[in-house]
Amino acid sequence: MSSAPGKNYINEKSGLWSWLTTLDHKRIGILYMIAVMTFFAIGGTFAMLIRTELFKVGPTIMTAHQYNQVMTFHGAIMVFMVIIPGIPAFLGNFILPMQLGAKDVAFPRVNLLSWYCLIIGASIAFFSLFYNGVDTGWTFYTPYSITTQNGTILMVLGAFVIGFSSILTGLNFIVTTHKLRAPGMSFWRMPLFVWALYSTALLQVLATPVLAITLLLLSAERLLGVGIFDPKLGGDPVLFQHFFWFYSHPAVYIMILPAMGVVSELITTFSHKTIFGYKAIALSSVGIAAVSFFVWGHHMFVSGQSEIAGILFSFITMLVGVPTAIKVFNWTATLYKGSISFDSPMLFALGFLFLFTIGGVTGIILAVIGVDVHFHDTYFVVAHFHYVMVGGTLMAIMGGIYYWFPKMFGRMVNEFWARISFVLIFVGFNVTFFPQFILGAMGMPRRYFDYLPAYEPLNRISSIGAWTIGTGFLVGLAVIIHGLTKGEIAGDNPWGAKTLEWTTSSPPPHENFLVQPVVTAGPYEYR
Amino acid sequence: MLSTVSTSSHFMPPQGSEVAAGVDTLYGFLLIASFISCVLVIGGLIYFAVKYRRTSPDQKTPYISHSTTLEFLWSFIPFVIFMIVFVWGWWVYMQIRTMPTDALEIAVQGQKWSWTFTYKNGRTSGSEFYVPVGQDVRLVMNSVDVIHSFYIPAFRTKQDVVPGRYSNEWFRAEKEGDYQVFCAEYCGDGHSAMMAKIHVVSREKFEDWLANDPYKGLAPAAVGQKVYAGRCIACHDTQPRSQKNTKLGPNWGGIFGSTETIEGGTAKVDENYLRESILDPNAKIVKGFPMGVMPTQAGQLSEAEISGVIEYIKSLK
Numbered sequence: 148m149s150s151a152p153g154k155n156y157i158n159e160k161s162g163l164w165s166w167l168t169t170l171d172h173k174r175i176g177i178l179y180m181i182a183v184m185t186f187f188a189i190g191g192t193f194a195m196l197i198r199t200e201l202f203k204v205g206p207t208i209m210t211a212h213q214y215n216q217v218m219t220f221h222g223a224i225m226v227f228m229v230i231i232p233g234i235p236a237f238l239g240n241f242i243l244p245m246q247l248g249a250k251d252v253a254f255p256r257v258n259l260l261s262w263y264c265l266i267i268g269a270s271i272a273f274f275s276l277f278y279n280g281v282d283t284g285w286t287f288y289t290p291y292s293i294t295t296q297n298g299t300i301l302m303v304l305g306a307f308v309i310g311f312s313s314i315l316t317g318l319n320f321i322v323t324t325h326k327l328r329a330p331g332m333s334f335w336r337m338p339l340f341v342w343a344l345y346s347t348a349l350l351q352v353l354a355t356p357v358l359a360i361t362l363l364l365l366s367a368e369r370l371l372g373v374g375i376f377d378p379k380l381g382g383d384p385v386l387f388q389h390f391f392w393f394y395s396h397p398a399v400y401i402m403i404l405p406a407m408g409v410v411s412e413l414i415t416t417f418s419h420k421t422i423f424g425y426k427a428i429a430l431s432s433v434g435i436a437a438v439s440f441f442v443w444g445h446h447m448f449v450s451g452q453s454e455i456a457g458i459l460f461s462f463i464t465m466l467v468g469v470p471t472a473i474k475v476f477n478w479t480a481t482l483y484k485g486s487i488s489f490d491s492p493m494l495f496a497l498g499f500l501f502l503f504t505i506g507g508v509t510g511i512i513l514a515v516i517g518v519d520v521h522f523h524d525t526y527f528v529v530a531h532f533h534y535v536m537v538g539g540t541l542m543a544i545m546g547g548i549y550y551w552f553p554k555m556f557g558r559m560v561n562e563f564w565a566r567i568s569f570v571l572i573f574v575g576f577n578v579t580f581f582p583q584f585i586l587g588a589m590g591m592p593r594r595y596f597d598y599l600p601a602y603e604p605l606n607r608i609s610s611i612g613a614w615t616i617g618t619g620f621l622v623g624l625a626v627i628i629h630g631l632t633k634g635e636i637a638g639d640n641p642w643g644a645k646t647l648e649w650t651t652s653s654p655p656p657h658e659n660f661l662v663q664p665v666v667t668a669g670p671y672e673y674r
Numbered sequence: 675m676l677s678t679v680s681t682s683s684h685f686m687p688p689q690g691s692e693v694a695a696g697v698d699t700l701y702g703f704l705l706i707a708s709f710i711s712c713v714l715v716i717g718g719l720i721y722f723a724v725k726y727r728r729t730s731p732d733q734k735t736p737y738i739s740h741s742t743t744l745e746f747l748w749s750f751i752p753f754v755i756f757m758i759v760f761v762w763g764w765w766v767y768m769q770i771r772t773m774p775t776d777a778l779e780i781a782v783q784g785q786k787w788s789w790t791f792t793y794k795n796g797r798t799s800g801s802e803f804y805v806p807v808g809q810d811v812r813l814v815m816n817s818v819d820v821i822h823s824f825y826i827p828a829f830r831t832k833q834d835v836v837p838g839r840y841s842n843e844w845f846r847a848e849k850e851g852d853y854q855v856f857c858a859e860y861c862g863d864g865h866s867a868m869m870a871k872i873h874v875v876s877r878e879k880f881e882d883w884l885a886n887d888p889y890k891g892l893a894p895a896a897v898g899q900k901v902y903a904g905r906c907i908a909c910h911d912t913q914p915r916s917q918k919n920t921k922l923g924p925n926w927g928g929i930f931g932s933t934e935t936i937e938g939g940t941a942k943v944d945e946n947y948l949r950e951s952i953l954d955p956n957a958k959i960v961k962g963f964p965m966g967v968m969p970t971q972a973g974q975l976s977e978a979e980i981s982g983v984i985e986y987i988k989s990l991k
Contacts, residue, residue, distance in 0.1 A: 215863060497719060
């Protein structure tokens, strides 16, 4: 297929400088991949330290102060540097223009700028380690974050800069989706991954500025003594929580919607069957994005917001459950009468469905306000959001990497070891986080450096599970490195998928398609 | 209803109140509904995955795009279930949040990292307090530093304790016994050690305790020991200073009369050094311990209590 034989986006130019100044969305995607995987390794190491510390009662390998810093860095890195950019900026950057039949994103320079925002923001955040670190948790709740050590201001600044990376990516995707679709590709012919990224992009553009403003206000309070959140200066600490969650709840959907998009692609490809309820899945992404702006108060049921507000937020949260349930049912129905192969990406997609279902129903339990009063700020919540964020988003990232790996690098990964990595991650995940539901029911609060002896047995099981997950990701890393250098040559479309990115060569040429694709049918025409 | 109280179910802590029983009934329903949903989805997933596995590379699949009836049903049925549990949860929440009139009122103050309880007659207590069985109790709570959260698992209730405002929480214990209190809002290094105990006792015992001056007839060192148990225990151990430190602050054993290495020099540990460390903790920081962790106790402890703590430290070997 390729014209200049042997030329593709990887070998078209060479040298580090050509990568650092590239405007090619695929190369930028690879830059994001390297950055996100590095941050994931750091955040994951912190996770292992947390679980090792909690293996037994009493101090194990660190002090309470060190634990609180490790817990903060784990959360902040995983949220701001891994899960938020993970799918949109890495997989999305690579795949979205190709799925639309475009040469690139609408604003290639802005795209590169967004990567530098991530790197600069992350560097600033890590720099806080030299200023006593940060121990506020990733939520920066006031007034604690106003009174604690100096590093906090750097971490906040880092998150602020990273936010712009997210805004710029979102902006790029919105414009690209509206303006650069191939001839014939109407909105109802776009792949579901695009729909998910489009919904996510709306959230990124609309919600992230609120975080930026909030963090600026926090900095103004710390540096200039302007009274906004600190009651000593006449401020209101609960106001910070409103501002923070007004961004951070939509951010939860910035994290999960793209994962849902990946899973839609995987389920249909490996069932070799058209997706069931295309429009329902597409519109439910937009629906989730819209409703997600009005549920932030469910993070604050016991914060001291008014009871009426709490009840309203409980009600609206229930409404988010409906489009989410629709998606899960539609994916399951797609399997019906399919022709299902169990390649490693599909294992991750099925793993996603399994874990996300558990994460979803426990989300409903937490949305029931009378029950949440007990569960709020306990390990039940920790277990719930890890089921959604790790069991959901990270499973989708892994599945997505294995799925698009042949397209990105022209080679296949070792299928046997890819499946081993799945088994280790999936089993390890359940061993780690299922006991945490029980710990939460038993009343163990989260962010605890130490706990009562009654909680020790389940904590031990959880720690053993965490080490298993860690091993699984190490195997996954080995699979990727091996695939890059020694993998079998893939061919253009090894999975027999139907979306446009599979019609070009692997790896794709510089501007993706040698001939402008023209779309005449929907994205999943398995007939 | 007493018969349902104090049985533990679905790994929840023993029920200490009727409200707790109401929460658990709803939680039990949610668990069953969740379990059925998971079995339907995950069971369907596994069943389809096994039944429709790919058998040949050129296998064809039927083109099934959607079914309006099915999609309506699986939107509408979850919606109805969500509305049922929402209204039920609302009803339970109203019981948790409707403050009883005519309750025993206790002022609760949160500070890094201990709780102080003050009764109407002026009786105060640190890290533990007594209430009579079967009595409505209302806690009027505030914080002197950062946000804490007063969490009583056995009563299934929790409320943030926010500086600059008062918040409320109530319970009625149905059975005598000791109940655990946790701080549930992250508040720094001593967060996981910021615990308290509620002693639910008979009315007579409660009245005795309430009328009793806790320090009456006690030697200063014994007063100090009580203060320690109420306020200092989260961060200081009474083990000898020479032993490994497992808490946030230095161990107390044998420090009196010794010479401590502090930031920028040494200091002799005498009465005035200890007094300064209690009232202005950052003035002299023992080497190896971070600055700014301990809050001042000025205005929190009476003169008798400060002297008591110093005497108690002197008694520790």
